[in-house]
Amino acid sequence: xxxxxxxxxxxxxxxxxxxxxxxxxxxxxxxxxxxxxxxxxxxxxxxxxxxxxxxxxxxxxxxxxxxxxxxxxxxxxxxxxxxxxxxxxxxxxxxxxxxxxxxxxxxxxxxxxxxxxxxxxxxxxxxxxxxxxxxxxxxxxxxxxxxxxxxxxxxxxxxxxxxxxxxxxxxxxxxxxxxxxxxxxxxxxxxxxxxxxxxxxxxxxxxxxxxx
Amino acid sequence: xxxxxxxxxxxxxxxxxxxxxxxxxxxxxxxxxxxxxxxxxxxxxxxxxxxxxxxxxxxxxxxxxxxxxxxxxxxxxxxxxxxxxxxxxxxxxxxxxxxxxxxxxxxxxxxxxxxxxxxxxxxxxxxxxxxx
Numbered sequence: 057x058x059x060x061x062x063x064x065x066x067x068x069x070x071x072x073x074x075x076x077x078x079x080x081x082x083x084x085x086x087x088x089x090x091x092x093x094x095x096x097x098x099x100x101x102x103x104x105x106x107x108x109x110x111x112x113x114x115x116x117x118x119x120x121x122x123x124x125x126x127x128x129x130x131x132x133x134x135x136x137x138x139x140x141x142x143x144x145x146x147x148x149x150x151x152x153x154x155x156x157x158x159x160x161x162x163x164x165x166x167x168x169x170x171x172x173x174x175x176x177x178x179x180x181x182x183x184x185x186x187x188x189x190x191x192x193x194x195x196x197x198x199x200x201x202x203x204x205x206x207x208x209x210x211x212x213x214x215x216x217x218x219x220x221x222x223x224x225x226x227x228x229x230x231x232x233x234x235x236x237x238x239x240x241x242x243x244x245x246x247x248x249x250x251x252x253x254x255x256x257x258x259x260x261x262x263x264x265x266x267x268x
Numbered sequence: 269x270x271x272x273x274x275x276x277x278x279x280x281x282x283x284x285x286x287x288x289x290x291x292x293x294x295x296x297x298x299x300x301x302x303x304x305x306x307x308x309x310x311x312x313x314x315x316x317x318x319x320x321x322x323x324x325x326x327x328x329x330x331x332x333x334x335x336x337x338x339x340x341x342x343x344x345x346x347x348x349x350x351x352x353x354x355x356x357x358x359x360x361x362x363x364x365x366x367x368x369x370x371x372x373x374x375x376x377x378x379x380x381x382x383x384x385x386x387x388x389x390x391x392x393x394x395x396x397x398x399x400x
Contacts, residue, residue: 147327148342148382149334172331179324199390201345205327208320 078125079265080138082185084178084210086202087114087144087171089193090222093248095123095141101254102128107141113157115171117143120181130258135265142181143174145202182209186268187216189261194221194229194245198237207238216267218260221245225252280309280384280399287316295319299326302379303333306343311380311397317347318377326379339383346388348395349375 083091096106108121121141128135149171154164188210192198198221210217219238221231224245231245244260246253283305290298299322305312318326323345330343378388378395386400 145327146342147330147345149331150341150382169335172335175331176328179328182324197389201323201347201388201390202327204347205320205323205345209324212320 077136078138079268080186082140082188084188084206085191089191090248091191092117092141095139097248099123102126118170118174142178145175187264190219191222194223194231195226198234216264218264219243222248225250283310283312285314295322295325299329306381314377317375342382344385344388345379346390346395347377
């Protein structure tokens with residue numbers, strides 16, 4: 057009897073402990089919303105290192121990038137996360153769009169090919185994350201089908217979601233519009249580049265982690 | 269000398285796909301059917317909507333095709349659904365029961381090739397398809 061109780065309690069508390077110890081947080085969203093910028097900001101705040109490079113050219117992140125054991129301390133609480141930064145999800149990839157940024161044709165074509173593979177990889181990772189931060193560009197229309205598809209897939213998989221409206225440092229940013237588009241989700245506005253409103257973000261992140 | 273004018277596309281057509289035509293298909297078959305039409309430069313208007321996992325599969329297969337089919341740049345996709353936010357509990361319940369029983373055929377899904385459909389502007393109540 058004692059052995060059974062011990063096994064059950066070990067399993068329950070063990071799983072709770074494991075979940076809190078290394079929560080896999082995926083960063084999802086359309087290209088150029090600032091997923092890597094936000095992941096970089098978190099990594100720099102707590103580990104001193106970045107997770108990946110950022111660029112104005114879309115599809116800069118073309119492979120899933122992972123940062124293990126990011127320990128975040130907030131208001132006396134400590135949680136350890138595994139950050140999974142994914143390539144931006146899009147329904148179209150046109151190498152000609154990259155030419156506008158001064159890329160040579162060969163380089164642009166290679167980037168497009170890698171971008172398509174990155175999108176497939178990002179979708180596959182949906183099955184392997186504990187919670188997701190959907191990063192949206194707060195200056196863009198939030199009613200895009202990609203955003204709806206990402207969130208719909210997370211709901212179907214019962215994965216907790218936090219929506220982040222990034223780039224609030226820009227005049228056109230409209231976090232209220234994002235809140236209106238996704239009324240069932242917690243939305244927090246930040247500027248990953250400027251580090252604005254990160255306290256509120258960390259508070260939301262801890263709330264998200266508790267739902268895992 | 270006669271100058272030959274050649275358009276980029278041979279033709280553009282809309283194809284309305286009743287939900288009954290796809291409801292018995294597997295995810296892979298549904299996505300394949302849609303992509304075959306899109307590859308034929310057709311804008312597909314699906315009566316109903318795809319499930320989230322089907323939309324994800326559609327994006328995955330689209331990306332695989334961008335990689336393999338010359339000149340194919342992807343798709344534009346949008347769904348419009350009735351706004352039930354301000355409806356009564358019973359209207360919402362009726363809608364949800366119908367959705368469970370016969371699938372979501374109150375929605376419309378528009379899927380077009382990215383080479384033809386430049387953008388689909390969507391706000392909660394209307395869709396605007398911009399051709400490129």
